[in-house]
Amino acid sequence: MEILQLKNLIKLYKLAGGGTFEALKGINASFEAGELVAIVGESGSGKSTLMNLIGGLDSDFSGEILYRGKNLRDYNAKELSDYHKKSIGFIFQNFNLIPHLNLVENVALAMTLSNVDKETREKRAKELLAQVGLTDHLYKKPDQISGGQKQRVAIARALINDPDVIIADEPTGALDAETTDTVLDLIKDIARSGKLVLMVTHSDRVAAHCTRVIRIDNGQLISDENFGGFKVTEKAADFKEPKIKNMSLYNAIRMAFLNMxxxxxxxxxxxxxxxxxxxxxxxxxxxxxxxxxxIQSTMNSYTNPNVTEVHKQSMMPAANSTSTSQAEISQMQQNNMAALTGSSSESNFTQSDLKKLQKIKHVDSLETGYTTLSLGTNSVEYGSKSATIMTLQTMSANIIKSSIVSGKAPGADEILLDKGTADILSKNIVGKNVTLKLMIDGKQVKKTFKVSGTYEQQGSNFSTVIMRYQDLAALYQANGQTLSPNVVYLYTKNKDNTEKIKEQVKKLGFSGSMQETMTEMFxxxxxxxxxxxxxxxxxxxxxxxxxxxxxxxxxxxxxxxxxxxxxxxxxxxxxxxxxxxxxxxxxxxxxxxxxxxxxxxxxxxxxxxxxxxxxxxxxxxxxxxxxxxxxxxxxxxxxxxxxxxxxxxxxxxxxxxxxx
Structure with a gap:
């Protein structure tokens, strides 16, 4: 049965200096199953070029190479790839085994490229290695076996997908005489199994083992002697030809891993x-x-995680401010100073502001407060000792119990002092009466308060007095002034909602605490x-x-x-x-x-x-x-x-x- 036919096959090579070289000059031949064909010629005669064309390794030719009636030159990339996987098997003179793969993996390589499952390809590879007498060497690497054994592995690899055509390029060129005979016997058996074997050789001794000898010289077929093909034996029925697929990504990664x-x-x-x-x-x-x-955990450790502190306007420049105008910076500083000293009504919350804040989702309660910074005008006295007060603020849920190091939170007509200020006045100031001097609307006001306790500074060195909002409001009222809140504390039962509340506060145009702004900037x-x-x-x-x-x-x-x-x-x-x-x-x-x-x-x-x-x-x-x-x-x-x-x-x- 005719498998392969060459019609007026011409191969030209372009020369570097211009012009062309005709390597094959109109080759005509046909081949059938069961033939063992020796293609004989000296080096440079064109025999290797012919094998490369038949093997589909080179598709740039004129004329026709008909495999089962279809010209190889008309194959697309996928068809040519399938031709290599299924129809052609190569046996090389130098074996060309991959050194980092064992013998089973080398033989199964074509099946790996065809995405055949591991069990099937290993079973097939082991069967073929057994046929060529290498059962005891399955998992050895190529450098652990002899040259003759390497060529037998190459033969097994060529047969893995049961191709119709085997191309053997000088398969005995690197072997001694005894091993050559062994390899030739295996190749004869391949031809007897019904395959077309094309064997390139320059040795007449090797050619004598073949059923047909074609001689090529200077790119031309000069003789074709046919001695009659082998009697074809029936193909073993236990091998099911695998479905040809493309190599999977998994197998590509696996091959990469083996090389690495x-x-x-x-x-x-x-x-x-x-x-x-x-x-x-x-x-x-x-x-x-x-x-x-x-830094965040340190700053937050002094405040209640369930409480959100809200100011009408920021006590600090915005962290992402890009303003470069000196006038704008100066105005911002003036506004901030007014807000810090409590002399600006713009920092006070209105009833409308409080209603907006109260409506924020997850806010369970709202507490008003007041805080101001004095520049040496406020003080606290105990006996003959006096301490200047820099910060005056009202008690709130934002001051956690763990911050109070001695005593308790202030009640009616009581104040809380920071520990540094308390130590200046007396080591045992808790429970003692002190005189608080405050500047209200340009007038100094005095009142006696009991020190309820001391607390740890919230990351600040400012001397601070903390008192109830009601007491401060009463003090303002007694002096003909009205105290308006300039800070609001929003309480939620679930601290996981605090961040959501802070986001809503910013959306409404309000700002957080100075501490919060500083933390954001940092x-x-x-x-x-x-x-x-x-x-x-x-x-x-x-x-x-x-x-x-x-x-x-x-x-x-x-x-x-x-x-x-x-x-x-x-x-x-x-x-x-x-x-x-x-x-x-x-x-x-x-x-x-x-x-x-x-x-x-x-x-x-x-x-x-x-x-x-x-x-x-x-x-x-x-x-x-x-x-x-x-x-x-x-x-x-x-x-x-x-x-x-x-x-x-x-x-x-x-x-x-x-x-x-």
Missing amino acids: RAKLGRNALVAFGTSIGIMAVILMLSLGRGVTNY TQMMDIISYVLAAIAAVSLVVSAIMILVVLNISVVERTREIGVLKALGARRKDIRRIFVSEAFLIGLSSGLLGVGMTAVLQVLINNFTSAKFDVNVVSMTFNYALAGILISVIISMIAGLLPANRASKLDPVEALRKE
């Missing part, structure tokens, strides 16, 4: 180098977050510093990307022949790209994971030190930071791997197989 494992030392160094950059980026972000968390500043430091650390990732690019380019050079073998077995350009991009992905993934791991170790070491010295953890790595570090590592690695992967996919299989 073979070059473990080099790839580990590349991954480690990249991981240092990833670690630096994550560490800078985590350090910024840790310091910010510490947080923004720390974020900027963290991102700048992370960006500086990220510069090292550029070096890492270049390193990965260089390593993968070296890998392409080292594996040029392997790429040629893969293409001969049916690998598409896409498959080759996937394998190399997968290697870049695995390098990036391992770098990212290593970077995260190193950051975690450093976090423990740094936090142990700072916790022992300062009772604070300054590094706070989050899951998002870790994930971002891994993703950045993977993305940079894959981008760096695109160029080498694309270069590998475009390698000409004929040239790749010639690579020494």
Whole structure:
């Protein structure tokens, strides 16, 4: 049965200096199943060129190569890939086994490219290795067996998908005489099984074993001797031909992993180098977050988490203010000073303001208050001792019990002093009567109050007096003044709602406490510093990307022949790209994971030190930071791997197989 036919086959090569060279000059021949054809000729005669064309490794020709009636030149990329996987098997002179794969994996390679399941391809590979007498060497690597055994592995690989045509390019050229006879016997058996075997050779001794000898000289077929084909034996019925598919992403990643494992030392160094950059980026972000968390927790520890402090206008310039006008800055300072000293009515809340705040969702109760800053006009006296009061504020739920270090919260006609001021007046001031002097509308007012307790300063060195709003309002009224609230405290039973309430307060045009504004400004500043430091650390990732690019380019050079073998077995350009991009992905993934791991170790070491010295953890790595570090590592690695992967996919299989 005719399988292959050549009609007026011509192959031209373009010469570097211009012009062309005719390697094949109108070859005509037809071949049938069961033939063992020796194609004999001296070096440069055109026999290897003919085999490359028949094998579909080179599609640039004139004339026709008809495989089962269809010209190979008319095959599209998918059809040509399927032709390599299913119809053609290659046996090379130099075996071309992939060194980091064991014998089973080498033989099953074509099935791997066809996405055949692992169980099926391993079973088939073991059966073929048994047929060629290598049952005891299944899991050895190619460098652990002899030359003759390597060629038998190559024969088994050529048969894995049960192709119609076997192309053997000088299959005995690298073997001794005894091994040559063994290999030729195996090749004869292949032809007897009904396959067409085309064997390129320059040896008449080898050609004598064939059923047909074609001689080529100077690109022309000069003789064709047919001695009659073998009697074809029936094909074994226990092999079910697999369905040809494309290689899966999983198999591409697996092949990439096996190659990386073979070059473990080099790839580990590349991954480690990249991981240092990833670690630096994550560490800078985590350090910024840790310091910010510490400041926020310290500031918040003095306030009730269920309470939101509200002011009519900000006590500080907006954290994101971009105003550059000197007049605007000066006016803002004047407004702030008026608000701080209580001399501005614009900072007072109206009944309308209070109703708006009361309607905010999750607010369970509202408490009015008053706070003012005096510039040496207010004081408190005990006996002969006096202390200037900088801040006067009213008692609220925002002052938590843990802040009161002695005594209790103020009741009627009682005040609370900060501990520093209390120590100035007397070590045992709690329960004693003191005289409070306040400046109200330009007039100094005196009144006696009992000291109910002392409290710890809220991150401030200001001397402070705290009293009930009712008492301060009564004092104002007694002097013909009306006290209007300039601060409001919103209480919620569930502290998880506090942040939502704060967001609504800002939407209504009000602002938070000075402490809250300062915390926001500090947080923004720390974020900027963290991102700048992370960006500086990220510069090292550029070096890492270049390193990965260089390593993968070296890998392409080292594996040029392997790429040629893969293409001969049916690998598409896409498959080759996937394998190399997968290697870049695995390098990036391992770098990212290593970077995260190193950051975690450093976090423990740094936090142990700072916790022992300062009772604070300054590094706070989050899951998002870790994930971002891994993703950045993977993305940079894959981008760096695109160029080498694309270069590998475009390698000409004929040239790749010639690579020494």
